[in-house]
Amino acid sequence: MASDREAHYKKLLVFADVNMEVDENPERGISYLQQFSCGVGHVINDVTRRLLQSFRMIFLMRVVGISATNAGLITLYSLFVGALIFAPVAGFLCDKVKIPVLSRRLGKKKSWHLFGTIAATIGVPLFFSQCLVCGSGTSEWVVLLYYFSIATVISFSINFVDISHLSIIPVLAKDQSEAAKLTAL
Numbered sequence: 597m598a599s600d601r602e603a604h605y606k607k608l609l610v611f612a613d614v615n616m617e618v619d620e621n622p623e624r625g626i627s628y629l630q631q632f633s634c635g636v637g638h639v640i641n642d643v644t645r646r647l648l649q650s651f652r653m654i655f656l657m658r659v660v661g662i663s664a665t666n667a668g669l670i671t672l673y674s675l676f677v678g679a680l681i682f683a684p685v686a687g688f689l690c691d692k693v694k695i696p697v698l699s700r701r702l703g704k705k706k707s708w709h710l711f712g713t714i715a716a717t718i719g720v721p722l723f724f725s726q727c728l729v730c731g732s733g734t735s736e737w738v739v740l741l742y743y744f745s746i747a748t749v750i751s752f753s754i755n756f757v758d759i760s761h762l763s764i765i766p767v768l769a770k771d772q773s774e775a776a777k778l779t780a781l
Contacts, residue, residue, distance in 0.1 A: 626768045626778065629729035634781030638760050640700025644720065645754060648674075649707075655724060662739060669741050676750035686712075686759040705760045705767065 628635075653673075656667035690708045694700075698707035722728070723746045730739055762779075769775035 607775055608651060626770070630768060631781060632777065634765070638779075638781055641656060641758055641761060643717065645758075648720075648723075648750065648754070652692045653724075656743065660727070660739065660743070662736065662743070666740055668737070670747050671739070673744060674747040674751045676755075677748060678755050682752050682755035682766075686756045687763070690760045692757075692764050705764045708756055709760035709764070712753045712760060715753035716757060719746055719753050722746050723750055 599664060652671055653664075653667045656670060657664055658661045662670075686708070690705050692704075695707040695711065696702050701707075702710065723743070727739055727742045728733070729742055765775050765778045769778055
């Protein structure tokens with residue numbers, strides 16, 4: 597009876613590889629370095645998201661001098677564009693599209709992760725620095741356009757890093773418990 601139940605659960609806990617083909621290879625596993633790297637990736641991703649969520653409006657209002665309404669619009673815009681546009685696009689691209697040079701070397705998911713990481717490395721410091729195109733008499737609309745543009749880059753990058761990072765877990769893990777362990781790190 598227990599073996600029937602175990603066999604039933606084993607059928608339910610089958611992982612798919614990058615091409616969505618069933619892979620029941622028990623040899624597949626993950627090293628301690630990969631586990632550590634996955635955990636560090638979770639932490640960096642969460643810290644970046646929390647930094648943006650908690651400090652973005654304060655920075656825009658107190659440092660940049662944008663009104664509370666406009667700072668809220670930038671924040672709301674970045675959340676909506678991330679959820680409605682970039683998250684589905686990132687999921688599709690990570691699964692279906694290869695970056696010509698990088699995908700051969702790293703694979704589809706890791707190459708999109710690198711692409712998002714590079715965009716975040718550029719976007720986050722640009723957001724939390726002085727407006728590069730603004731002067732002393734610059735209109736608030738120019739400042740808003742600048743920060744909307746940077747918020748778009750950040751939203752793009754955070755979604756690509758997050759989606760590609762989490763989509764690597766089922767590919768690396770050999771079973772459901774290892775996937776849960778990687779997600780919890």
